Amino acid sequence: MAVPRGARPGGPGCCWALPTALLCAYGFFCSVRPSEPFLTRYLLEPHKNLSETQVFNEVYPVWTYSYLALLFPVFLATDYLRYKPVVLLQGLSLIVTWFMLLYAQGLRAVQLLEFFYGMGTATDVAYYSYIYSVVDVELYQKVTSYCRSATLVGYTVGSVSGQVLVSVAGWSLFSLNVISLTSVSIAFGTAWFLPMPRKSLFFHHVSSQPFSMEMKVMDCKNGAAVQDQPSVQRTPGWEDETKVPLNVEGSSAEKQEQKVDIVKVLKDLWRDFLQCYSSWTMLCWSVRWALSTCGYFQVINYAQGLWEMVLPSNSTEIYNGGVEAASTLLGAVAVFVVGHIKTSWALWGEVALALLSFLIAAAVYIMDTIRNIWVCYASYVVFRIIYMLLITIATFQIATNLSVERYALVFGVNTFIALALQTLLTLIVVDARGLGLDIFTQFMIYASYFAVISLVFLGSGIYTIIRAYRRQEQMPSRSPESH
DSSP states (O other): OOOOTTOOTTSTTTTOHHHHHHHHHHHHHHHOOTTGGGHHHHHTSGGGOOOHHHIIIIIHHHHHHHHHHHHHHHHHHHHHTTSHHHHHHHHHHHHHHHHHHHHOOSHHHHHHHHHHHHHHHHTHHHHHHHGGGTSOGGGHHHHHHHHHHHHHHHHHHHHHHHHHHHHTSOOOHHHHHHHHHHHHHHHHHHHTTSOOOSOOSSSSOEEOOTTSOEEEEEETTTTEEEEEOGGGOOOOOGGGTTSOEEEEEOOGGGOEEOOOOHHHHHHHHHHHHHHHHTSHHHHHHHHHHHHHHHHHHHHHHHHHHHHHHHSOTTSSOOOHHHHHHHHHHHHHHHHHHHTTOOSOHHHHHHHHHHHHHHHHHHHHHHHHHSOOHHHHHHHHHHHHHHHHHHHHHHHHHHHTTOOHHHHHHHHHHHHHHHHHHHHHHIIIIISTTTTOOOHHHHHHHHHHHHHHHHHHHHHHHHHHHHHHHHHHHHHHHHHHHHO
16 A cells, blocks of 8 residues: 555654644644733833833843843753653743733833743744654645744734724733733643654654665755665765755664763764854855844834834824734735745845845834834834845745754754844843933934944845856856866
């Protein structure tokens, strides 16, 4: 009897639908948080007894610091514990966060809930990597799209429902937080039913006897799985990254779980880190990704604060939820469109990044200088759409030649770099122990930040194009000599 692709008997692909459905349900309910677009307004309400300076300069920076501090330990713990325990930890962290949002009082308590929110953000890596341990490589693209779509739909449902309940039904923000707490609690309950993976990418490999197996590899340029024989496998390097062994197929009797050796895993990760970033192209695109992500994190973290200063929410109706939903959906459409544009991103990508970064700088500048809430909303929507385009192009270039294992490593490192830069920016510009600047001055600095990296991208892009054309001019002159 023929066995469908990705569903071999006894293998992880034979029952991929159930864990995928459970994980999508978890991601959906985790993202349905209708109170989140109104967080700043909620914290500034009288019953929390917090000032604007405390919220912007003492509370919000805690998220950045905790996210940075927890990212690397959580990255290792996720793989070592085989994903599910960390998924449960994420659900528990979100429950604690929203419970404290409801009942915590005082600056220290709110700072503590920001720490738990940072933990919930850092453990997001478990959600996106869990599914790779229970399905075959042929299904990676499909299940990844399902999981990301579930979170996108959940976030949109949460934002729209929050806006409708506030604007139409007249619900209090306390009630929205009750809904958010209920939703993340449902997600936590769903996570308990996830099957426990028997393998992971780094710590829990499954090995088999050499010469009695087929090596499954992924062509990362088109997402297809191909078969190759061990005899023709070369030592994986940057030059042949498009075919890196992902997992081993053989009879179950031959498979043995290797003993976990933390020191060996750390050495392997360090070796892979050096090998990946020894490529100048890879290093440059990673730096671009980290710089853009740093600025993006900073803007979205404090956008609600800017809106609050432009038009205080206690004096009028606000539409934060609708704006968040619109920017998310339009950004997703833009990313879908750019994925179908046929062009040489390796050649023109840097110039595209320069133009997009300049547009982002303009959007942030307009948001900061024109003190009109509708202009702020429109600029924010444009900002998020352009950023999603920018980061998609950068991700294309980074992921093209990476295996799944190195994809996790490289983007983990890039996120850490982005958070380190954001932490430095927060400490200097935002934190009360630093300059503690007001929100309008902060956004002027963020606009300048994107303008500077736009110039850097433009210079690098022009250099890349000139070098490429010079190579083309030299090739015809060399070809007669070769004959």
